Amino acid sequence: MVLILTFLIALVFSIASENSVIAKKKEKYGVCSLFVLWLASAFRYYNIDGFDYNIYEGWYANVPKLFEIKSDTLVRFSYEAGYFYLMSFFKTLGVTFYGFCVITSAFFYCCIWKGFKRYTVHYGLLTMFFAYKLLFYDTHISMRQPITIAGFFLIMPYLENRKWVKYFIGAFLLSQFHNGAYLLFPLYFITYLNLNKFAFKWLYIIFTPTIVLGFVGVDVLGPIGQFIQANADSEFTASKAAKYFDSDSTSSINIIYTLEFFLFSYFIYRRFDVIFKHGENKEFILKIFVCLLPLFTLFRMSEIMTREKDYFTLSYAILLGYMIDSLNSKGLRKSMIFFIFSLCVYGYFRLLFGFNGDMLYREYRLWPFVDGCSFFDF
Numbered sequence: 001m002v003l004i005l006t007f008l009i010a011l012v013f014s015i016a017s018e019n020s021v022i023a024k025k026k027e028k029y030g031v032c033s034l035f036v037l038w039l040a041s042a043f044r045y046y047n048i049d050g051f052d053y054n055i056y057e058g059w060y061a062n063v064p065k066l067f068e069i070k071s072d073t074l075v076r077f078s079y080e081a082g083y084f085y086l087m088s089f090f091k092t093l094g095v096t097f098y099g100f101c102v103i104t105s106a107f108f109y110c111c112i113w114k115g116f117k118r119y120t121v122h123y124g125l126l127t128m129f130f131a132y133k134l135l136f137y138d139t140h141i142s143m144r145q146p147i148t149i150a151g152f153f154l155i156m157p158y159l160e161n162r163k164w165v166k167y168f169i170g171a172f173l174l175s176q177f178h179n180g181a182y183l184l185f186p187l188y189f190i191t192y193l194n195l196n197k198f199a200f201k202w203l204y205i206i207f208t209p210t211i212v213l214g215f216v217g218v219d220v221l222g223p224i225g226q227f228i229q230a231n232a233d234s235e236f237t238a239s240k241a242a243k244y245f246d247s248d249s250t251s252s253i254n255i256i257y258t259l260e261f262f263l264f265s266y267f268i269y270r271r272f273d274v275i276f277k278h279g280e281n282k283e284f285i286l287k288i289f290v291c292l293l294p295l296f297t298l299f300r301m302s303e304i305m306t307r308e309k310d311y312f313t314l315s316y317a318i319l320l321g322y323m324i325d326s327l328n329s330k331g332l333r334k335s336m337i338f339f340i341f342s343l344c345v346y347g348y349f350r351l352l353f354g355f356n357g358d359m360l361y362r363e364y365r366l367w368p369f370v371d372g373c374s375f376f377d378f
Contacts, residue, residue, distance in 0.1 A: 003364055006040040007131060007348055009033075011341070014124030018337050023121070030123025034109050037131060041139035042105040045098070045367035048359065052141045060097040063087045082176030083144050098367045099375035105139055108150040115153025116314060119281050122321030125337070128344035129317035134310055136351055140360060145307065148174040148181040152311050160284045162191055183308050190287050197272040203290060204265065207297045211258070214301035253300045253309070261296050268319060274326045275319075282322055289315035 010033040017029035046053045064073060066088050077084050090100050116126055138146040155170035157163075167188060174181040193199070213220060268275065268286075276282050291312045299305035320340055327333045352361050367373040 002040055002366060003352060003361060006036050010036045010127060010131065011345065014127045015341070017124035017127075018122065026121060026123060027117075030127065031113065033124065033127040034113060034130075037127070037135060037139075038105055038109040041109070041135070042102040043098075043366045043368060044101065044140055045365040045370050045373065046140075046360075046363050048363055051359075052143070056143045057097050060087050060091065060100060063091060065092040067092070079144065080176050080178060082173070083147070083178070086147075086177070094376045094378055096374055096377045098373050101143075101367075102375065104143065104147060108139060108146050111150035111153045112314070115150075115156055116318065118157070119285055120318045120321045122317065122324065125321055125324075125340060126314065126317045128341055129320070130314060132344040132347040132351075133313045133316070135348075136360060138310055144178040145180050145310070148178045149310055151177075152181070152184060156288075159188060159191060160281070162188075164188060180304075180307055183311070187291065190291065191284070193287060195283055195287055195290065197269070200269060200272065200286075200290070203293060204269075207293050208262075210294075210298040211296075211300060213298065220298060220302060253296055253306050258296050258300065261292060264316065264319075265293075267323065271323060271326055275322050285315050285318045285322075288312050289319055 013029045013033035013036065017026050017033065020026045020029060044053070048054060059077075059079070063077070063084060066085075069088065087100065090103065095103070112126075112130065117123075120126060138149060151170065151174040155167055155174075158167035158170060168185065171181060171184040171188075174184065268289075276286065289312065292309055292315075295305055295309045295312075324333050324336050327336065
C-alpha cells in the first residue's frame with residue numbers, strides 16, 4: 001500500500017509542477033514529488049531469501065568497523081573497496097543497515113535533483129520517468145551501482161564541458177563503488193561527436209540491424225567473458241563473468257522497452273531541427289540519450305551491458321521536456337504531458353505488480369514499524 005500511496009502523492013505533485021508557470025513553485029512541487037518517493041525508498045524493509053536487499057544486509061552485518069580492519073581484511077570481501085569502506089565508516093559511527101539505506105537513498109535522490117536541475121524545468125516529467133524506469137531496481141533492490149549512477153549525475157557538467165581531469169578523477173572514484181562505472185571512461189570521447197541530424201540518422205542505420213545478432217544467438221561479448229573466467233583470480237569473479245557475459249541472460253532488455261526507445265527516437269528525428277534550434281545543453285543530453293542505442297541493439301542480450309543503461313535513462317525525460325517546449329500549441333503540450341504521465345503510471349504499476357509475482361508489493365514494509373529496527377545501533 002505504501003508503494004501505491006507514495007507514487008500517487010508524487011504524481012499529484014508532479015502534475016502541479018508541470019501546470020505551474022511560476023519557477024519557484026515548479027521547483028517546490030518537483031522537490032516534494034521526489035521527497036515522497038524517497039521516503040518509500042529510504043525506509044524500505046524486505047525479508048526475502050536471496051533478495052539483493054537481504055544480501056547487502058548480510059554484507060553490512062559482517063563488515064568490520066574501521067578500527068577493526070586488518071591488512072588482509074579486504075581480501076575476504078568480494079566487492080569493491082569503496083563500498084567496503086563506506087559501509088565500515090557508517091558502521092563505525094553506529095549507523096545500522098537501515099540507517100545506511102536512509103543515507104544512501106538521500107544521496108541518490110539529491111544527486112538526481114542536483115544533476116538534472118540545470119538541464120530541465122520539467123521536474124514533474126523527470127520524477128515520473130524516474131519512478132517508471134529506475135525507482136524499483138535502483139532504490140529498492142541494487143545498492144552499489146546506484147551510488148555510481150548518482151555520482152555520474154554530479155560529474156556530468158565536467159563531461160559536458162570537457163574538463164577531463166575532474167571527470168576522470170570522478171569516474172575513477174565511482175569505479176571503486178561499482179565496476180560498472182568503468183564505462184564512464186570511454187564515455188568521455190562522445191563529447192567530441194558532432195551529433196547533427198545526419199549523424200543521428202546514420203548511427204541508427206548502423207546499429208539497428210545489429211539487434212538481429214542477439215536473436216540468432218551470436219555471442220557478442222562471449223569471448224571477453226571466457227577470457228575473464230580463464231584468468232579470474234577468484235571463483236566469485238569467474239562466476240560473475242559467466243553470468244553477466246552470457247548472451248542468453250534473462251536480464252536482457254525487454255522488447256517493449258526496445259520498441260519504446262525506437263518510437264521516441266523517431267519523434268526526436270522528425271522534430272530534430274525545431275527541438276535543437278536553441279539551447280547550449282540540448283546536444284549534450286542528446287549524446288547521453290544516444291548512448292542507449294548500442295545497449296538496445298548490439299548489446300541488448302548481455303546483462304553486463306544492459307545494466308549500464310540506467311546511467312543514461314533519465315535523458316528520456318529531459319528530451320521529452322525539450323520536445324514539449326518545441327510545440328506551438330498549448331493544448332498539444334498539455335496533451336503530450338498527459339500522454340507521458342499516463343505511460344509512466346501504467347509502467348509503474350505494471351512493474352509493481354509484475355516484478356517476480358508482485359514480490360515488492362507483497363513484501364514491502366517500513367522498517368520504523370518493524371521490531372528491532374532502528375537508525376543507530378545504540
